[in-house]
Amino acid sequence: MIGEAATDAVRLRGVEYKWTARDEFSFSIDQFEVARGERLLLLGASGSGKSTLLGLLTGLVSPHSGSLEVLGTRLDRLSGGARDQFRAEHFGIIFQMFNLLPYGAVIDNVMLPLSFAPERRARATAAGGTQSEAWRLLSALGLPADIGQKKAAALSVGQQQRVATARALIGSPEIVVADEPTSALDEDRQQDFLELLFGQIEATQATLIMVSHDRRLAQHFTRVIQLDDILTTSKSGARA
Numbered sequence: 001m002i003g004e005a006a007t008d009a010v011r012l013r014g015v016e017y018k019w020t021a022r023d024e025f026s027f028s029i030d031q032f033e034v035a036r037g038e039r040l041l042l043l044g045a046s047g048s049g050k051s052t053l054l055g056l057l058t059g060l061v062s063p064h065s066g067s068l069e070v071l072g073t074r075l076d077r078l079s080g081g082a083r084d085q086f087r088a089e090h091f092g093i094i095f096q097m098f099n100l101l102p103y104g105a106v107i108d109n110v111m112l113p114l115s116f117a118p119e120r121r122a123r124a125t126a127a128g129g130t131q132s133e134a135w136r137l138l139s140a141l142g143l144p145a146d147i148g149q150k151k152a153a154a155l156s157v158g159q160q161q162r163v164a165t166a167r168a169l170i171g172s173p174e175i176v177v178a179d180e181p182t183s184a185l186d187e188d189r190q191q192d193f194l195e196l197l198f199g200q201i202e203a204t205q206a207t208l209i210m211v212s213h214d215r216r217l218a219q220h221f222t223r224v225i226q227l228d229d230i231l232t233t234s235k236s237g238a239r240a
């Protein structure tokens with residue numbers, strides 16, 4: 001890839017999106033970029049559109065207009081299936097509620113994305129094997145050696161969060177997206193978790209995009225944006 005766009009992890013121009021099912025929430029973004037290797041925190045109140053924006057960036061939903069480029073690929077021009085494939089290959093996602101398979105063993109939860117992402121699988125294999133990469137990440141994230149065969153549902157919230165993080169990091173995806181991953185933790189544990197996450201992100205030089213309502217996290221990031229500064233939103237009854 002050549003040119004300015006190739007340096008960006010994410011590049012949006014004139015994007016508009018609208019939920020119609022519930023309350024006709026809509027938003028538009030004139031211009032927004034995330035550079036490769038950035039650690040970006042997006043701050044916004046509850047209901048301000050943080051998860052919706054992450055859904056757009058990761059291709060879970062597609063904009064109604066405008067252009068959305070991720071790692072040089074126009075996501076808005078891909079089919080739903082192609083966006084799913086792209087997401088699996090290039091994004092590690094730490095969901096707000098973690099979304100682990102509750103009755104799956106921890107080790108299987110961590111390796112799951114590799115079933116849908118041949119490039120990530122190849123990187124994990126080259127790093128010493130998929131299982132050993134999963135074990136390495138679990139241990140790097142401070143989890144005990146015997147945790148791999150436990151069911152995800154049997155873990156504490158803090159442990160589930162680390163398993164979800166290992167799952168997001170396996171196979172070194174270029175972009176890691178985290179939706180309020182520290183909201184269930186007290187301040188000391190937040191700090192520990194962020195240090196472990198940043199350590200792993202730096203090792204792979206991934207781009208990190210985290211959304212939160214908690215401005216105390218700001219000190220840990222290379223850039224902090226208020227969602228209001230990039231999004232124009234409207235709800236039913238006050239349509240744009």
Ligand SMILES: Nc1ncnc2c1ncn2[C@@H]1O[C@H](COP(=O)(O)OP(=O)(O)OP(=O)(O)O)[C@@H](O)[C@H]1O
Pocket residue numbers: 019020021022023024025044045046047048049050051052053213
């Ligand atoms: N699947 C959906 N269908 C219809 N409307 C939705 C859907 N998901 C979100 N919305 C609406 O979009 C708006 C923004 O929601 P969103 O979840 O993006 O905000 P948020 O900032 O992530 O909130 P929170 O911090 O509470 O998770 C809300 O008005 C919500 O009702």
